[in-house]
Amino acid sequence: MAEVEAAKALGGLLNGIAQQVYYNNSDITEELLKSELYPEAAPEDFRSLLEKMKGLLKSIAAADMDPVQLEFFLTAQTRKQGGGGPTPEQAAALTRFWKSQRLRVRESLLNQSRWEPGLRGLSWRVDLQAAHGTGTGGTGDHGGPVALMELELGRPGQDSEFVSLEFDEAKVAEVLKKMSDIQESIDRIVHRS
Structure with missing residues (x-):
């Protein structure tokens, strides 16, 4: 049961990051994400998790990774020396998120890159x-x-x-x-x- 709750919290965190970074939803703040998803976590642990997931998601989105590229990228990241990469559970959550949100994130990035009407x-x-x-x-x-x-x-x-x-x-x-x-x-x- 704890694994299911952890996966839900991680999915919620990724959605929150997408709302902030790609969908321009200013109602989603770091404080809101922490209080709703990780109320028991120490502030520095939550911030570390948030920055790690945000960095990974930005790398994935910037390259507009297809499923094969995503698998190679996440496999390489989980094997990173020093433990800075995602855990297998985090990699699975990123894969699920990207599978469902890739087109929407890509559309948002295209819209943000247009200067003129x-x-x-x-x-x-x-x-x-x-x-x-x-x-x-x-x-x-x-x-x-x-x-x-x-x-x-x-x-x-x-x-x-x-x-x-x-x-x-x-x-x-x-x-x-x-x-x-x-x-x-x-x-x-x-x-x-």
Whole structure:
């Protein structure tokens, strides 16, 4: 029975670390984790366990380890000289946790690494303007096609922002040329490495 309780406490600790580090839950504090999961532990013992598990979890998440990599990593860590690595029980708890949370942690890390808003959606259409163009943007006196584009931008947890763009035929050709130049640059870099 004591082993089951220890495994539950360790699972709770890993979830608490994930809430703090990856899911930005400021309600989860070190004091809360200690009082809820390890009330009998000495403060220095709890802090040591917390830092060890946090370090291991950060290493696992940074490498986005698959099950084989995780097994090799934890096996090497448990054999560490000086007893600084995880116990077999701790390694098992890390394996269970990572199996259930890997995708969510990866998504959180990706979201945290984005500095700018991401593209959430894009809609477009092409309009033909009447000959003396009093159309949507007054782009000229010709009756050529006009491309209208709306971009939906946003950061995780925030409302979307919308940006509307209007291009005449020459601007569309210019954008396509720039995109072609960018693709050529990427191809050169990729083929060089």
